Amino acid sequence: MTRALATATALLLAAVLAMGVYLHILRRNERERAQNLPDTRPISAPVAGPPSHVTLYVAYDDPGVVRAQDATVALPADPGQRGREILHVLLGEYVKRPSSHELATGADVKDVFLVNGNTAVVDTTPAFAEGHRSGILVETLTVTSLVKTLTANLPGVKRVKVLVDGKERETLAGHADLQCFYDVVTVEQLLQQLQ
Numbered sequence: 001m002t003r004a005l006a007t008a009t010a011l012l013l014a015a016v017l018a019m020g021v022y023l024h025i026l027r028r029n030e031r032e033r034a035q036n037l038p039d040t041r042p043i044s045a046p047v048a049g050p051p052s053h054v055t056l057y058v059a060y061d062d063p064g065v066v067r068a069q070d071a072t073v074a075l076p077a078d079p080g081q082r083g084r085e086i087l088h089v090l091l092g093e094y095v096k097r098p099s100s101h102e103l104a105t106g107a108d109v110k111d112v113f114l115v116n117g118n119t120a121v122v123d124t125t126p127a128f129a130e131g132h133r134s135g136i137l138v139e140t141l142t143v144t145s146l147v148k149t150l151t152a153n154l155p156g157v158k159r160v161k162v163l164v165d166g167k168e169r170e171t172l173a174g175h176a177d178l179q180c181f182y183d184v185v186t187v188e189q190l191l192q193q194l195q
Contacts, residue, residue: 031098042105050074056090057148057191059101059141065194066145069093079154083112083120086153087146091128104131112150112167118158119181120150129164132173139176144190147182159183 053073057066073089075082087109094103096100105125113121132142147160159181169178 012190026098054086054089054153055149056086056093057152058090058093058143059145061101061138062139064137064141064146066141066191080112080120080154082163083114083122083150083154083157084109085148087112087122090145090149102133107131114154114157117156119161120154120157120159121134121161121163122146122150123163123166126165129169129172129178134173134175134177137171139174140190141194142169142172143176143178144194145186146195147187148191151184151187 051072052077052159054071054073056069056071059066071089073085075085085170090101091108093099094101095105095107104127106125108125108128110123110125113123115121132139143162146162151157160183161181162172162178164178172178
């Protein structure tokens with residue numbers, strides 16, 4: 001009986017070790033595949049304008065935080081187009097692989113409209129919502145990152161509304177409310193909770 005138990009234990013340990021090696025190989029292959037994926041975002045027309053310093057608020061999934069990151073971007077004079085370019089750069093951080101906060105390939109901002117100088121309406125591509133991972137934290141990180149980046153770089157903007165393909169949507173991926181307007185105070189409170 002003891003010999004059978006020792007043999008069974010040895011076989012189980014060998015199987016666990018083999019599965020661990022196999023899992024490691026799979027993870028390595030997946031990382032390599034993700035790094036070699038082509039960028040399928042639509043190509044933007046070159047932006048005419050001087051390089052400007054902007055602050056991106058980049059989400060990090062592992063610690064569950066949003067951190068400021070400086071960038072230099074050529075920006076047009078029109079505030080709506082400026083907002084679009086700034087968010088385009090932010091989402092570019094998320095669709096490249098590896099990323100601190102992965103979004104689906106093709107996730108992008110189609111346009112930013114300013115209403116009454118204090119409200120921004122952000123129109124995103126369908127891939128932004130349809131390919132978004134579901135979960136309270138990841139969705140909150142995405143929305144807070146977008147809104148804080150926009151309001152920090154367009155000082156007159158106090159409220160932000162997010163549309164998907166020109167239409168209102170109930171939630172981003174089941175949790176983050178997209179029917180409401182996000183104001184600066186609410187986003188600041190969310191950021192404080194995430195720190």
